[in-house]
Amino acid sequence: MNNLYFQNKKILITAGPTYEKLDPVRFIGNFSTGKMGFALAKTFAENGAEVVLIAGPTCLTIEHPNIQLIAVVSAIEMRDEALKFFSNSDIAVMSAAVADYRPKSFSESKIKKKEDELTIELVKNPDIFKTLGEQKSKHQILIGFALETNNELENARKKLADKNGDAIILNSLNDNGAGFKYDTNKISIILKNGLIFEYSLKTKNEVAQDILQCISDNF
Numbered sequence: 001m002n003n004l005y006f007q008n009k010k011i012l013i014t015a016g017p018t019y020e021k022l023d024p025v026r027f028i029g030n031f032s033t034g035k036m037g038f039a040l041a042k043t044f045a046e047n048g049a050e051v052v053l054i055a056g057p058t059c060l061t062i063e064h065p066n067i068q069l070i071a072v073v074s075a076i077e078m079r080d081e082a083l084k085f086f087s088n089s090d091i092a093v094m095s096a097a098v099a100d101y102r103p104k105s106f107s108e109s110k111i112k113k114k115e116d117e118l119t120i121e122l123v124k125n126p127d128i129f130k131t132l133g134e135q136k137s138k139h140q141i142l143i144g145f146a147l148e149t150n151n152e153l154e155n156a157r158k159k160l161a162d163k164n165g166d167a168i169i170l171n172s173l174n175d176n177g178a179g180f181k182y183d184t185n186k187i188s189i190i191l192k193n194g195l196i197f198e199y200s201l202k203t204k205n206e207v208a209q210d211i212l213q214c215i216s217d218n219f
């Protein structure tokens with residue numbers, strides 16, 4: 001695939017999980033591996049785009065002259081980096097599994113085991129997709145993912161509208177072989193104008209190619 005549409009386009013991608021620290025040795029996180037976001041970064045770069053890849057903690061590495069990798073840990077760090085680069089981006093794809101909440105306080109020393117029950121207070125993290133949606137200008141394309149277990153289409157459409165995106169890529173955890181721990185994924189892409197494109201189970205690299213094709217065909 002060599003899609004001239006992406007030549008010299010500036011792309012912003014968020015990928016991987018975020019870790020929200022509780023104390024020096026513990027965090028709240030999730031099982032995201034970052035594979036989908038890294039596959040997207042590689043595919044955009046191979047098609048001539050300049051990519052900023054903002055990634056939470058992951059084991060993955062990526063080296064390509066067109067990819068600038070920015071490693072972050074928490075949702076707030078990811079939001080701050082995304083805001084630095086967004087105004088200069090043509091396309092932003094939010095593939096990170098951002099932790100929705102973070103511990104209200106961080107303990108400088110390791111939390112010691114005491115009572116039988118421990119309650120941790122959490123506060124809401126910023127929604128990066130929504131924040132960028134509020135700042136988006138007409139020429140920018142903002143795309144998110146929706147990871148759903150039930151009422152998939154309805155929830156994905158609602159996210160797309162609430163966050164002012166141009167398209168949302170639906171991953172259902174009900175599809176075998178789709179989701180965090182797999183090298184494969186099964187997606188549907190829902191555009192702001194209501195059009196829906198459904199794809200079969202494919203490798204994450206192939207899924208990334210479908211996403212680029214869908215962008216160049218529709219925007």
Ligand code: CTP
Pocket residue numbers: 014075094095096097098099100125126127128129130143144145146147148159
């Ligand atoms: N997202 C984000 N910042 C957050 C939460 C989510 O940028 N704090 C983005 C994700 O990268 C994804 C989209 O929003 O592109 C949807 O994420 P998802 O986890 O499916 O949904 P939430 O908005 O977090 O809603 P819920 O967890 O209630 O389903």
